[in-house]
Each structure stands twice: as C-alpha cells, then as structure tokens.
Amino acid sequence: xxxWMTLKxxxxxxxxxxxxxxxxxxxxxxxxIFTTRTIFPFQAPEHADSPEDAVKISRIYKNGLxxxxxxGLLGLETSAARAALLKTGEVFENPESGLLxxxxxxxxxxxxxxLARAERAAAENPAYEExxxxxxxxxxxxxxxxxxxxxxxxxxxxxxxxxxxxRHIGVKNAAxxxxxxxxxxxxxxxxxxxxxxxxxxxxxxxxxRADILSLVADCLNLKRSVALDPVRDGDKTKYVRNDxxxxxxxxxxxxxxxxxxxxxxxxEQAALVEDAYNERFNSFVARTFDVPDIKHYPGASHSIxxxxxxxxxxxxxxQESCLLAHGVGSGKTMLFITLAMEMRRLGTAKKSWxxxxxxxxxxxxxxxxxxxxxxxxxxxxxTQRNAKNRRRLLAQIAxxxxxxxxxxxxxxxGVSVSPETEAGFIREQAEEYETLLLDIDGNxxxxxxxxxxxxxxxxxxxxxxxxxxxxxxxxxxALGVDALLIDEAHAYKPASS
Numbered sequence: 001x002x003x004w005m006t007l008k009x010x011x012x013x014x015x016x017x018x019x020x021x022x023x024x025x026x027x028x029x030x031x032x033i034f035t036t037r038t039i040f041p042f043q044a045p046e047h048a049d050s051p052e053d054a055v056k057i058s059r060i061y062k063n064g065l066x067x068x069x070x071x072g073l074l075g076l077e078t079s080a081a082r083a084a085l086l087k088t089g090e091v092f093e094n095p096e097s098g099l100l101x102x103x104x105x106x107x108x109x110x111x112x113x114x115l116a117r118a119e120r121a122a123a124e125n126p127a128y129e130e131x132x133x134x135x136x137x138x139x140x141x142x143x144x145x146x147x148x149x150x151x152x153x154x155x156x157x158x159x160x161x162x163x164x165x166x167r168h169i170g171v172k173n174a175a176x177x178x179x180x181x182x183x184x185x186x187x188x189x190x191x192x193x194x195x196x197x198x199x200x201x202x203x204x205x206x207x208x209r210a211d212i213l214s215l216v217a218d219c220l221n222l223k224r225s226v227a228l229d230p231v232r233d234g235d236k237t238k239y240v241r242n243d244x245x246x247x248x249x250x251x252x253x254x255x256x257x258x259x260x261x262x263x264x265x266x267x268e269q270a271a272l273v274e275d276a277y278n279e280r281f282n283s284f285v286a287r288t289f290d291v292p293d294i295k296h297y298p299g300a301s302h303s304i305x306x307x308x309x310x311x312x313x314x315x316x317x318x319q320e321s322c323l324l325a326h327g328v329g330s331g332k333t334m335l336f337i338t339l340a341m342e343m344r345r346l347g348t349a350k351k352s353w354x355x356x357x358x359x360x361x362x363x364x365x366x367x368x369x370x371x372x373x374x375x376x377x378x379x380x381x382x383t384q385r386n387a388k389n390r391r392r393l394l395a396q397i398a399x400x401x402x403x404x405x406x407x408x409x410x411x412x413x414g415v416s417v418s419p420e421t422e423a424g425f426i427r428e429q430a431e432e433y434e435t436l437l438l439d440i441d442g443n444x445x446x447x448x449x450x451x452x453x454x455x456x457x458x459x460x461x462x463x464x465x466x467x468x469x470x471x472x473x474x475x476x477x478a479l480g481v482d483a484l485l486i487d488e489a490h491a492y493k494p495a496s497s
Contacts, residue, residue, distance in 0.1 A: 095121030170201030
C-alpha cells in the first residue's frame with residue numbers, strides 16, 4: 001500500500017501544470033491528458049516500401065537487423081530479403097560470422113583489422129571484394145615517423161627497436177623484454193640485459209654509479225634514476241640520496257632520450273615504428289549515429305517529443321555500453337527514461353536501475369510517469385530507503401516486475417555484491433598473475449617481485465573477506481537488475497585517475 005501511494009503521488013503530480021507568477025501566485029491548469037490523447041497502443045510497422053526503409057524500421061523497432069522481420073516487411077522469403085539488402089550497399093556480410101551488419105557499424109571500429117579479414121575472405125570468395133573495397137576507402141591516412149612522438153618508455157614500441165638503439169650506443173649483445181601485467185590496462189614492465197659494452201657505452205652514456213643498462217631500464221620503466229649511499233644507523237643500514245650522482249644519472253637519461261629521438265627518425269627501424277604506431281593508434285574510425293526516423297517511441301506519450309540529440313543518445317546506448325557526456329539542459333532525464341523503456345521493450349534488459357542525485361529523485365519519477373504513464377516504476381521515498389526499511393526495499397526491488405528502479409546515489413552505494421561473487425573475482429585475478437609467473441624468465445627479478453606482491457595483496461583481500469561477518473543482506477546479485485543507468489557518473493571516477 002505504501003509503495004502504491006508513492007507511485008500514485010507521482011502520477012497525480014503529472015496531471016497538473018503549475019505556473020509561478022511574478023507576484024508569487026500559483027495557477028493550476030489541467031495537464032494535456034484531459035484535453036488530448038497522450039497514450040497510444042503500440043503497433044510495429046508491417047510493411048516497407050524498399051529494402052532501405054525496411055532496414056530503418058528494423059533498427060528502430062528491433063534495435064538491429066532482424067532478417068525475418070525485414071523479410072516480412074518486404075513480403076519476401078528470408079533468402080531473397082538478404083540478397084536485396086546486400087545489393088543496397090548499406091548492409092555488409094561479416095565474413096567471419098556470416099551475419100549482416102549495417103554500413104555504419106561495419107565501416108567503423110578497427111578498420112585495419114577488418115580489412116585484413118576481408119582480404120583473406122576475398123581470396124577464397126570474390127563476393128567479399130566489395131567488403132574490402134569499402135574498407136579500403138575508409139582507412140585512416142598513415143601517420144609518418146616525423147609526426148609520431150616516440151621515446152624510451154613508449155609501451156607500444158616493439159622491443160627490437162630498443163635493442164637496435166642499444167647496439168647503436170655500444171651495447172653489442174642487447175636483449176629487451178616486455179611483460180604486461182593482467183588486470184591493469186597499460187601496466188608494463190621492461191627488462192634490459194646486455195654484454196660486451198664498448199668504451200663509448202661505458203664512458204659517454206654511463207656514470208660512476210649508474211651503467212648504461214640500468215639507465216635505459218629506468219627510462220623504459222618511466223623512472224628517474226636515483227643514486228643512494230648506504231649509511232650506518234646503529235645496527236641498521238639506511239640509504240640516503242646522493243644529490244650529485246643522482247643529477248648526473250638523470251642528465252644522462254635526458255641525453256639518452258634526445259639521442260633516441262634523433263637516431264630513430266633516420267634509422268632502419270623507422271618503418272617498423274610507423275607500422276606499430278599506426279596499427280595501435282591509427283586503426284579506428286569512430287562510428288556515427290544517425291537520428292532515428294521516429295517521432296515518438298513505442299509506448300511513450302505523444303505529448304512529449306525527444307530532441308535529436310536525445311534520440312541519438314538512446315540509439316547509441318541501446319547498442320553499446322557508453323558514457324554520454326551531455327551538459328546541463330541537454331535532456332538527460334528523458335533520454336534515460338526512454339532508454340530504460342526501450343531496453344525493456346526490446347528485451348535487452350528486464351529491470352533497469354537508474355541512479356540519480358537525491359535532490360532530483362521526485363522530479364525524475366514525475367518525468368518518467370509523464371513520458372510513460374503506464375510504466376511500472378519504483379522510486380522509493382526517503383522513509384522507504386532508511387535503515388529500518390532497507391531490507392524491505394531491497395526485497396521489493398528483487399521481487400517486483402519493474403520497468404525501472406530509481407534511487408539516489410547514496411542508496412545504490414550501500415548495496416554490495418555477494419561475498420561469493422567478490423571472492424570469485426579476486427581468485428580469478430590471482431590465478432591470472434600466478435599463470436603469468438610461470439612464463440617469467442628467472443632473470444626478470446623486478447617483474448617477478450611486482451607480480452608476487454600483487455598476488456600477496458589479493459590473498460590478503462581474500463582472507464579479510466572470509467573473516468567478514470556474514471549477514472542476511474540482499475546483495476546486488478539477487479536483485480534481478482541487468483542494466484545500470486548512472487546520472488552524474490563522474491562521481492564514481494577513482495580519485496587516483
């Protein structure tokens with residue numbers, strides 16, 4: 001009853017329009033529902049005049065290319081509809097999956113990788129040459145060595161380039177290896193080994209306290225070299241920074257960086273660097289999203305029409321996890337509401353959880369009922385969210401067939417995953433590191449120690465989790481939520497990033 005009264009309150013609020021006069025007089029007028037029809041039964045189109053129109057209709061109402069639906073729109077057999085779509089040039093067959101993809105999807109993303117696949121497929125089936133030709137036309141222009149910023153420490157650099165540079169400065173038997181640590185994007189550790197150093201390598205590029213190999217290793221691992229002197233302190237030995245030797249080592253690092261950049265431009269390795277850079281950073285074409293050719297979404301009130309930017313946001317979020325960096329006044333509320341209802345209609349999410357600022361909760365719920373008057377939403381009051389009623393509310397979320405659940409950040413932050421789920425995640429991370437240890441060379445002591453420390457920290461987390469008191473809380477895993485829509489998502493950005 002309390003929940004029904006809450007929803008009824010928001011619904012009644014949408015039936016009136018309030019206007020504030022300058023003299024602070026309130027005037028209440030009837031909402032649109034009293035004078036015009038705002039709710040219409042949903043019925044998907046049953047006919048399309050052309051394959052192009054059928055594609056548009058399918059992407060709007062089915063969120064993709066639903067071939068049987070398209071065939072029905074065109075009055076064709078499925079095989080004939082497929083052939084008709086491929087002739088338009090707006091649809092491509094993915095040579096690996098055999099599935100049809102719209103032009104904007106197929107000709108975006110890592111187009112270099114897609115081109116390589118298409119060319120391999122075309123060698124066996126000439127029909128795929130059309131794919132290859134279309135992909136060649138959208139390849140990004142190659143970036144040359146003069147426009148590439150490269151330094152000792154660029155993690156994308158092929159190790160053989162660094163080995164060639166070491167030979168250039170007098171290290172004959174140079175070996176450089178890179179180890180990427182799992183779980184941390186971009187985390188890398190370089191090891192540098194070498195022998196048979198020339199006099200130039202020892203005297204020009206090294207110092208009394210730091211040899212060329214350690215200086216280059218520090219550069220590759222983005223560390224500033226530091227010289228430390230041992231000092232006795234009673235029965236212990238502590239290490240104190242030697243400013244003079246430290247400055248000398250860091251000056252050598254600066255000179256090494258300059259020499260590397262000068263050498264690289266005219267070296268035989270320049271083409272290799274260009275290939276690696278373009279493959280890594282210049283292979284992607286950003287996908288563009290067209291404004292859906294639809295005035296009102298299925299089930300939405302016809303008294304409200306979304307703006308183009310809102311429709312584009314809905315289309316993108318329906319097809320991929322994303323961050324929508326929309327400013328104040330851009331219509332994020334109606335975008336979120338439509339997105340939740342479209343995911344529900346299309347079956348991509350059965351229960352969305354919308355997380356908003358506490359001060360906007362009631363207005364968000366009122367807007368939801370205005371746009372979708374028939375929607376079943378749960379927007380709990382402050383009393384429903386307090387500590388006394390917390391478990392009851394979580395049970396309502398879990399047991400209810402809600403179109404959407406709307407809560408403030410504070411309530412959402414207090415819901416945790418089950419200890420079993422968290423423990424499983426920690427064990428997976430630890431297993432990844434333990435597997436990596438098996439492939440670490442015995443000479444790579446620095447990398448081995450880094451990985452061993454990470455494994456130890458994960459084991460401590462697992463032990464602390466096992467010692468945590470188990471309670472009867474309802475965890476996130478049991479709520480049936482399969483989509484999260486977070487307003488003001490920057491609040492969850494790690495402080496260290």
